[in-house]
Amino acid sequence: MAGYGEHRDYGGNYRSSGRGDRGSYEREESAGGGSDRGSAGRLSFNIYSSGGNIWQTTWKAISKAFGSTKLTLGSETRTLKHCKAWLEGGGRFAVEYLVQWKPQCRYLKDTLTRLLRQPNSLTNLYKWGMRSLLRLYNAAKDFTRKSTRKYLRRLIARVFLRKFDLSLSADLLIKIKFDDRLRLCELRKVVNDLLMTCDLPTCFLGRARKKARIVWQKNQTVGELLHNHRAFAARPVLTCSCAGLPYPRVDGHVQFRLNKDMVDNPLLANARNIPKVSITNRVKLLSDEIRVGFQSWRNLQGVLPTVSEGMLAECFMDCKAQSYSELSVDEVHAAKKRFDGLVLTPLDRNPGETVVMCPMIYYQAMISTFVLNPGYTIMQVNEGVVLRELREDVNAAGLRKFAKWEGKGRIGSAYVIPKHKDLTRYRPICPTYLEPMVRTGRVVARGLNFLLGRLPRGSHFNLPAVSQLTSALGRINSSINQRRRVPDVKATSYDIKDMFSRLPHQEILRSLSWLLDFHKMKGRSFVRVNTRGKGSSFGRTTGADHWRLLLLDEVFEFVRIELQHTYTFATSVLLRKDVGIPMGKTTSPPLACTLCAFFECMFLRSLGKYGRQVFGIRLVDDVILVRYVMYTMIGLVSVGWSFSSGNADGARSGGMIKQGCYPL
Numbered sequence: 001m002a003g004y005g006e007h008r009d010y011g012g013n014y015r016s017s018g019r020g021d022r023g024s025y026e027r028e029e030s031a032g033g034g035s036d037r038g039s040a041g042r043l044s045f046n047i048y049s050s051g052g053n054i055w056q057t058t059w060k061a062i063s064k065a066f067g068s069t070k071l072t073l074g075s076e077t078r079t080l081k082h083c084k085a086w087l088e089g090g091g092r093f094a095v096e097y098l099v100q101w102k103p104q105c106r107y108l109k110d111t112l113t114r115l116l117r118q119p120n121s122l123t124n125l126y127k128w129g130m131r132s133l134l135r136l137y138n139a140a141k142d143f144t145r146k147s148t149r150k151y152l153r154r155l156i157a158r159v160f161l162r163k164f165d166l167s168l169s170a171d172l173l174i175k176i177k178f179d180d181r182l183r184l185c186e187l188r189k190v191v192n193d194l195l196m197t198c199d200l201p202t203c204f205l206g207r208a209r210k211k212a213r214i215v216w217q218k219n220q221t222v223g224e225l226l227h228n229h230r231a232f233a234a235r236p237v238l239t240c241s242c243a244g245l246p247y248p249r250v251d252g253h254v255q256f257r258l259n260k261d262m263v264d265n266p267l268l269a270n271a272r273n274i275p276k277v278s279i280t281n282r283v284k285l286l287s288d289e290i291r292v293g294f295q296s297w298r299n300l301q302g303v304l305p306t307v308s309e310g311m312l313a314e315c316f317m318d319c320k321a322q323s324y325s326e327l328s329v330d331e332v333h334a335a336k337k338r339f340d341g342l343v344l345t346p347l348d349r350n351p352g353e354t355v356v357m358c359p360m361i362y363y364q365a366m367i368s369t370f371v372l373n374p375g376y377t378i379m380q381v382n383e384g385v386v387l388r389e390l391r392e393d394v395n396a397a398g399l400r401k402f403a404k405w406e407g408k409g410r411i412g413s414a415y416v417i418p419k420h421k422d423l424t425r426y427r428p429i430c431p432t433y434l435e436p437m438v439r440t441g442r443v444v445a446r447g448l449n450f451l452l453g454r455l456p457r458g459s460h461f462n463l464p465a466v467s468q469l470t471s472a473l474g475r476i477n478s479s480i481n482q483r484r485r486v487p488d489v490k491a492t493s494y495d496i497k498d499m500f501s502r503l504p505h506q507e508i509l510r511s512l513s514w515l516l517d518f519h520k521m522k523g524r525s526f527v528r529v530n531t532r533g534k535g536s537s538f539g540r541t542t543g544a545d546h547w548r549l550l551l552l553d554e555v556f557e558f559v560r561i562e563l564q565h566t567y568t569f570a571t572s573v574l575l576r577k578d579v580g581i582p583m584g585k586t587t588s589p590p591l592a593c594t595l596c597a598f599f600e601c602m603f604l605r606s607l608g609k610y611g612r613q614v615f616g617i618r619l620v621d622d623v624i625l626v627r628y629v630m631y632t633m634i635g636l637v638s639v640g641w642s643f644s645s646g647n648a649d650g651a652r653s654g655g656m657i658k659q660g661c662y663p664l
Helices: 059-066 084-089 106-117 119-127 130-142 146-164 184-196 202-211 222-226 229-233 282-295 329-338 359-371 383-396 438-453 466-481 505-521 552-564 588-606 608-613 648-653
Strands: 006-010 014-018 025-029 045-049 070-073 076-079 091-095 098-102 173-177 213-217 253-257 343-346 354-357 376-378 415-418 426-429 488-495 526-530 547-551 567-570 573-577 614-619 622-629 642-645 657-660
Touching (some): 045 084, 106 130, 106 146, 119 146, 130 146, 173 184, 184 202, 184 282, 343 359, 359 426, 359 573, 383 552, 438 526, 505 552, 526 552
Parallel strands (some): 014 045
Antiparallel strands (some): 070 076, 070 091, 415 426, 567 573, 614 622
16 A cells, blocks of 8 residues: 555575474575566576474564565465465475565654654644544554553544544444344444444544444343342341241241252352343344444544444344253343342352342341441431541642542442351441542552562562462572571461451551651652553653652551541441451552551561561461471460560570560
C-alpha cells in the first residue's frame, strides 16, 4: 500500500545451510555467480540449504522482510513466505529477485521523537489531515517501552478529538448475551455492514471495523440466582420461619447443606454452574443488543443503523439434540420458591456449596458478630451526617486533593457467611467498594505493599506471594547448611486467629509510622504508584502516564482518618469499628502485614545474636517458624502467641524468657 511500505530489490549470491533438527541454521554470503543482468534488469542467484528447523533469525522476521521474494525449485515457483517447508527440507533454490519490504513512514518516528523532546511541537499536528494523524498514531508502536507508546497515543488522540470530534480510544463494543447457537463470524459481518452505513470518513471507517469488538456477556450462575443472604442481612428484624418444614435441624432450627439428594436436578447443588437461558425471540434480543452497542458508541455520526431480523438469520446455527443434561433457569427459580422464607448463603472456603438455614439463626449471627460486638459502636446519627464529618476531617487534615472524593459514595452493608469446617462459626464480610474514598484507598494500598516489600529481607517474616515460597525456603536451607555442625532443626506452623478483627488502632498507626520512618531515613519522602497498571517506584516518572505521587506524610494521615471513620451497616444499624480493620477494605491486608512485620522485627531484635538461628515465613495470617539449636536453646512456647528465647545460662538453669510477638 502506498505510503505504508515499499519493496526494494537486491542482487547477489549467498549460501545457507542448516544442520539437523536441533542444530543452528547458518547463513553465509559468497561472491560471484548470478550477477548476469538481462534486458529487463533481472538478477538471478542461488540459495542452498542442507535442511533443519532451527533458524538463526526467526522465520517470522524473514517472512515479513522478504516474503514477496520468488523462489524456484525445479519447475515450481513460490513466494518466500510459502517456502518454509522447502527450506527446512533442504535443496538448491533459484531466486530472480530479492525483494525486501521496508516501511516508508520511518520519518513519522522522527516526528514522534521530536514530540517527546519538544512537547510544544504538538501544536503543529493540528495542521495535519485525518489520514496522516492515523498513520502517526499507528507509528507509535515502533517504540519499545509501553509507557512511551501509551503517552504518544494519548497526545495524538487528544489532537484528533479536538480537531475532528472523533475519539481514537472509543471503539465500538457489542455486548451479546451468551448463546451457543450464535456464530460470531457471521455476526461480525453484519456489524461491518452496519458500520459502512455510518456517516464517517473512509479512512476512519477502516480503523473502526478493525477495532470493533463483540464480547460475550456471562449468564447468571446458580448462586447469583439462588443466594439471598445479603437481603436478609439488611433487614432490621428476622423471625423464625422454619416451623413445620421437613428439613434437617440444628438446635431446633433448619440448617443444612444443599446436596444432590435434596433437589430435583443434581446440577443445582453446585452454585457455580450456569443454567441455560431460554429466550423465546432470540433474534429480536440480538437486534436490540446491536442497536444498544451503536447507540452507546461515542463516534457514531449520522442516522442510527437499522438492524432487521432478516440480516441476523445467518447468525444462528441449527441446534441438534444434546446428549448431556442441562439446567434451566426455571428449575433454579422453582428451587428458590421451594425454600422461600429461608436464608440461602454460600460457604466461606467453598463458594460452590450452598447452606440453607432459618432466618433466626442468621439474625443471631449478625447480631453477635456486629451489633453486640464490643469492637463496634452504634451510631445515633444517619449516614449523611457521618459522611459530612468524614469529609470535614479530610479537608482539615489537608488531604482535599490527595483523597479523591466520590460524591455518589455511600457506606456498605455487612453480612456473614458460615465457615466450611464449622457451620456454627461465621466469617464477617464488610464490603467497601461503594465508599467515597475507595479509589484513593486502592492507590494507598499499592504504595503500602511496595514500601513493605522494600524492607530488609531478614528483618521480618512477611511473604508477598505464594510464588515466592520456594525461594524463601531455599534461602533458609542455604543458611542452615552453611553451619559447620549439623543443627537440630525444627519447624512449626501456626495460624493467627482473628487477625483483622482484633488489631488495635494505636498499634496499627505505630507500625505504620515505623515503616514510613524507615524509608524517610533512607532519604525517601514519596512513592509513585501506577493507578492503571502495575508497578511502583521511588523515582521520577511521567506524570501523564497514570503515575501518581504519594507523600509519605499524606499516606499516614489518610490511614489515620480511615481508621477513625470506619463505618458499616448491619441489620440496618450504622456501626463504627473502633477495634480492628474490616475484611473487605483495600488497605486492610497491607496494614495487617505491616503490623505483623513490625512486631516480628522487634522480636528478632530482642533475641540479639541468637536471632540468626530463627527463620520465619508468614503469608498474611499463616506463619511457619523454623529454628535450629546448637549450643543455646531458642524455642517456641505454644502458649497463646508468645515466642521464647534464652541464653546459655538460662538454658542450663531451665529459665525461659517469654516475649509476646503479636499484640493479639
